[in-house]
Amino acid sequence: MGRAAVFDVDGTLVDTNHLHVTTWWEAFRQAGHHVEMHAIHRAVGLAAGDLITHVLGENQESDEVSALSAAHRALYGTYFDRLPALRGAGRLLRRLDREGWSVVLATSAGGSELSALRRAIDADDAITATASTDDVVAGKPAPEPVEYALELAGVPAGRAVFVGDTVWDMRAGTRAGVRCVGVLSGGIPRADLEAAGAEAIYRDPAHLLASLEESPLAADM
Template identity: 60%
Template sequence: MDRAALFDVDGTLVDSNPLHVVAWWEAFRQDGHRVPTRAVHRAIGLPGEQLIDHVLGPSGDRADAARLGAAHDSLYGTFFERLEPFDRAAELLRALAGAGWTVVLVTSAKDRELSALRRALDADDAIRETATADDVDQGKPAPDPLLHALSLVDVPPDRAVFVGDSVWDMEAARRAGVSCVGLLCGGIPRADLMEAGAAVVYEDPADLLAHLGEGPFAVPDPARGRDR
């Protein structure tokens, strides 16, 4: 039976979190909301409406959310051609695919954003499927995106590992019954990721690549009769 390596993208494989923070901060400012960038940063990784509720409180209406979301999308879109992957991110995905793992991207990014992220990452040859928040009723930290991703490749939760950079990623994995690896490159402290459910935390994709022989990716595979 296959194993699945599930990956968040923003802040995990691509260095885009600071750009999202700036875009959301400016969208809030243009709409008359003065919010600290740290509050926005802590909410990155949530789908748009949930992010807005997390930052402003659940008092706005759908028109407010649509207006803020459209402003963010327009502002963030100006960065598409400047997106950069983290060091060795593509190599990490290819190493896992080459070792027999089924690689799936699980992201809150919309289709246009995801296309830009995949161009920056340049590792489509290693990616089997993608799952976005638009595919399910509830985004992270609900387990729905991860469970949907697993359904696409017919892999059960106990044969999957999810790699992410936010507490929302860790909580979603824990609730889905999937082992989770945290990365610090998204800017969230190690203690927060561990408390939210990370089995282990690495600095970035390059650090994880250097330690693939340890932790969740090194669990024995009975189907192959050896460790991966």
């Protein structure tokens, strides 16, 4: 039976969380909302509409949500040609592919943003499929992105591991019934990831790769 290694992308494979914080902060500022960056950081990993609601509250007009989302896309898009992969990201995916894992991305990014992220990782040869925000109704922390990733891989939850960097990732994976691995490269504290369901924590993809044989992604799963 196959195995699936499901990966979040922002903050997990590509070093983009703080770019998101900065560009969301500027989008909010331009719209007259003065919010603290730490509040935005805690919301990174949610789909755009959910992030806006999390930061500003429930009472936002749909036109404002659309305008804020568009402003963030435009600001963040200026970085598409230089998004930096995290240490070891591509090597980790290729190692798992060689060891027989189906590598699937499960991300809130879509469209040109997802294309830019994949270019940064530069490991398309190792990626079996991608479950993006365009493919599901509810984003993380709902389980749908992870469940759809498992469907694409043709693997049951008991034969999968989900790797992410946010509380939203850990909650989504836990609700989907998969084992969860956290990385600290997105800036979320270890204790928060563990409380949300992370079974093991690593500094970044390079640390996970170096520790692979003792991790939940060990070859004898």
